[in-house]
Amino acid sequence: MGKQDIALKSYFKNNDRFADLINTGIYNGIQVVKPDDLEELDTDSSLYIHTQGMKIPLARVRDVIRKSAGDCEYVIYGVENQSSIHYAMPLRVMMYDTLTYEAECRQFVNAGRNRKDSEYLSKMRKKDRIHPVFTLVIYYGEAPWDGARSLKDMMVDMPKWMEKRFNDYPMKLLEIGTCRNTFQNQDIFNFIKIIQLLYSDKVEELQRYYANVKVGRDTAELVGTITENEEILNYVKEHKDEEEINMCEATKRWEQRWTRKITDGFINMMGVRKEGEENLAPEEAIERLESKGRIEGEKKGIAKEKMEIAQKMKKEGCSKELIEKVTGILL
Numbered sequence: 001m002g003k004q005d006i007a008l009k010s011y012f013k014n015n016d017r018f019a020d021l022i023n024t025g026i027y028n029g030i031q032v033v034k035p036d037d038l039e040e041l042d043t044d045s046s047l048y049i050h051t052q053g054m055k056i057p058l059a060r061v062r063d064v065i066r067k068s069a070g071d072c073e074y075v076i077y078g079v080e081n082q083s084s085i086h087y088a089m090p091l092r093v094m095m096y097d098t099l100t101y102e103a104e105c106r107q108f109v110n111a112g113r114n115r116k117d118s119e120y121l122s123k124m125r126k127k128d129r130i131h132p133v134f135t136l137v138i139y140y141g142e143a144p145w146d147g148a149r150s151l152k153d154m155m156v157d158m159p160k161w162m163e164k165r166f167n168d169y170p171m172k173l174l175e176i177g178t179c180r181n182t183f184q185n186q187d188i189f190n191f192i193k194i195i196q197l198l199y200s201d202k203v204e205e206l207q208r209y210y211a212n213v214k215v216g217r218d219t220a221e222l223v224g225t226i227t228e229n230e231e232i233l234n235y236v237k238e239h240k241d242e243e244e245i246n247m248c249e250a251t252k253r254w255e256q257r258w259t260r261k262i263t264d265g266f267i268n269m270m271g272v273r274k275e276g277e278e279n280l281a282p283e284e285a286i287e288r289l290e291s292k293g294r295i296e297g298e299k300k301g302i303a304k305e306k307m308e309i310a311q312k313m314k315k316e317g318c319s320k321e322l323i324e325k326v327t328g329i330l331l
Helices: 003-011 015-025 089-111 186-199 203-209 217-226 230-238 247-270 282-315 320-327
Strands: 038-040 047-051 054-058 064-068 075-082 133-139 172-175 214-216 244-246
Touching (some): 015 038, 015 064, 015 075, 186 203, 186 217, 214 217
């Protein structure tokens, strides 16, 4: 598991954040889940499937999972973090949910209660019930999500009449880079807004917005981890005694490095640096470029003047040899 996934798992273990994430990502802002009602569950959904006398292990570990009491007995919520596009993600989510349902059903088996003959096959009594499971996929990659959003999207082309009868399984997806959801939790709001501004290179807008607004230390650290921005991470480390971070200052170093990178690319393209001058300061390189421009400009001016002299001599009837000798231009 990468640093980014670990950081996100840790970040959303906070119940206030997790509740707002679910309320916004699944319920479109309706305040269904309350932080105080959340309970942590085991993330390991692995189990054995028995088939043809064999035990086949299915290993699945969720990133974050909670249960919450609400309008029904309780509901199970899972969150899956994705740094890259997974083209079979709807199927993966369906498997996670199915394994969670299967684990609940196995509790009825292990209970060892008396059952009617008609209940032995299912290992459940007629009145036994399982709990609803919702899974939210958080995609935090920079490239737009172009993968499937439902099981139907993974299928070959079907005629319309078949599509209507197909048992689809839509996936709840929160795309950090493009989402327009309104989060009530300020930490999540700041996290998503900063990520979007960095992904779109709107550093000046970010610095204006956060000029007088500080963000939580763990939010700033998560932003640096997700965007792999060493300047932000170093700034957070240097201010380890501060609970809130000035993102305007934290991004200035990144902006300076980004500007230097562009300048270096331009200088290298113009061929100003010589072999062995990789560390030549941009200021010196630009001065050298300006000097080179002046010299080339002067050369062009002299060449133009010689050409005009040659044309005048030709009009006056001067010989070709004389014109070449005076101007140095080969005719």
